[in-house]
Amino acid sequence: MNINEIPTPSYVIDEGRLEDNLKILQSVAEASGCSILLAQKAFSAFSEYPLIAKYLAGCTASGLYEARLGAEEMGKENHVFSPAYKESEIEEIASICDHVIFNSFNELERFASKVYEIQKVRGITDGIGIRINPECSTQDEPIYDPCAPGSRLGVTEKNFRKGMKERPEVFALVSGLHCHTLCEQDSDALETTLAAVRERFGDVLALPQMKWLNLGGGHHISKKTYDRDRLIRLVKGLKEDYPLNIYLEPGEAVALNAGYLVTEVMDVVDNDKQILILDASAACHMPDVLEMPYRPPLKDSGLPDEKKYTYRLSSCTCLAGDITGDYSFDTEKKRGDRLVFEDMAIYSMVKNNTFNGMPLPSIYAMDAGGECRLIKAFGYEDFKNRLS
Numbered sequence: 224m225n226i227n228e229i230p231t232p233s234y235v236i237d238e239g240r241l242e243d244n245l246k247i248l249q250s251v252a253e254a255s256g257c258s259i260l261l262a263q264k265a266f267s268a269f270s271e272y273p274l275i276a277k278y279l280a281g282c283t284a285s286g287l288y289e290a291r292l293g294a295e296e297m298g299k300e301n302h303v304f305s306p307a308y309k310e311s312e313i314e315e316i317a318s319i320c321d322h323v324i325f326n327s328f329n330e331l332e333r334f335a336s337k338v339y340e341i342q343k344v345r346g347i348t349d350g351i352g353i354r355i356n357p358e359c360s361t362q363d364e365p366i367y368d369p370c371a372p373g374s375r376l377g378v379t380e381k382n383f384r385k386g387m388k389e390r391p392e393v394f395a396l397v398s399g400l401h402c403h404t405l406c407e408q409d410s411d412a413l414e415t416t417l418a419a420v421r422e423r424f425g426d427v428l429a430l431p432q433m434k435w436l437n438l439g440g441g442h443h444i445s446k447k448t449y450d451r452d453r454l455i456r457l458v459k460g461l462k463e464d465y466p467l468n469i470y471l472e473p474g475e476a477v478a479l480n481a482g483y484l485v486t487e488v489m490d491v492v493d494n495d496k497q498i499l500i501l502d503a504s505a506a507c508h509m510p511d512v513l514e515m516p517y518r519p520p521l522k523d524s525g526l527p528d529e530k531k532y533t534y535r536l537s538s539c540t541c542l543a544g545d546i547t548g549d550y551s552f553d554t555e556k557k558r559g560d561r562l563v564f565e566d567m568a569i570y571s572m573v574k575n576n577t578f579n580g581m582p583l584p585s586i587y588a589m590d591a592g593g594e595c596r597l598i599k600a601f602g603y604e605d606f607k608n609r610l611s
């Protein structure tokens with residue numbers, strides 16, 4: 224079956240593109256000497272983990288469930304960061320994660336010795352980290368800026384110094400720092416950030432107890448215009464100045480432009496403008512379109528009025544604002560026509576929902592030859608099982 228024959232709505236993972244991205248990431252890891260992990264929050268299509276495992280060092284998680292998925296399906300290095308952990312989950316986390324990263328000295332105090340003891344039995348003695356906040360904003364969107372004033376994410380320099388001084392026994396268990404501040408950015412933003420990290424935390428990184436530095440995600444490494452040479456230079460520079468293992472944990476860059484959402488026109492409504500009712504929804508199937516917000520690329524389309532026929536793309540939900548955007552086409556659209564949204568592998572399947580009882584799109588994988596195979600289909604039971 225090819226992409227024009229599969230039922231709609233369906234996500235299609237483009238394995239050729241995925242592998243192209245993975246090759247880029249592997250080459251950066253090799254050239255710079257860093258380790259690259261998949262951030263599962265962006266892309267958790269675990270049927271592709273065997274492919275991803277061929278190129279990356281492992282994966283990272285936002286909590287217990289993603290950590291379990293990484294342990295079960297990837298089986299390589301397994302890292303986790305969460306702003307807070309629960310007493311009930313920390314033992315399991317310590318027993319399946321190689322790096323457990325805390326967000327505060329309170330959390331360290333609460334859990335670090337337990338994690339240390341469990342990891343030691345597994346032969347791991349450098350698995351505890353703490354997230355820093357270098358207070359260096361390199362973007363204007365507060366919703367995506369962990370360095371925005373009042374951020375809960377990462378320990379600021381002032382609080383870090385206080386924690387080191389007042390709780391030296393828990394700080395002694397820390398072997399690494401974690402820093403995530405970027406979102407879809409080039410390596411110039413990383414350069415600016417690293418200057419702040421060095422200035423505020425350079426002496427901490429130089430302590431003999433420090434073994435690693437994790438530079439988080441948000442590195443748009445597989446984007447055509449990304450300056451990879453600078454990234455490689457920056458990582459090498461860090462390794463020259465500090466004897467540390469360097470980690471990057473991109474999500475987007477792993478599956479950038481490596482997926483589609485295939486949808487069908489169900490009706491055309493004429494009300495001042497022409498509105499297409501699709502069987503895919505921004506609110507349910509591509510929530511980042513409304514949250515970011517952004518305009519997803521759509522195959523064979525143009526900006527409004529750029530081509531002959533302009534339509535507003537909408538869905539079957541009740542939300543008036545469930546609008547993916549205004550697009551133009553060379554041909555008039557009618558019921559049964561298919562549209563293909565692009566760059567739909569990341570932050571799509573991991574975020575979708577069944578609001579209004581909307582069906583979840585099936586998931587297909589497309590091989591390099593264009594052949595699509597069904598990975599999973601969803602039905603009424605998947606909707607019902609999440610309700611009570």
Ligand SMILES: Cc1ncc(COP(=O)(O)O)c(C=O)c1O
Nearest residue numbers: 262265403439440441473474475
């Ligand atoms: C701690 C952490 N690591 C990694 C990532 C992945 O970021 P991206 O998908 O933008 O590369 C995120 C995204 O929010 C994050 O919060």
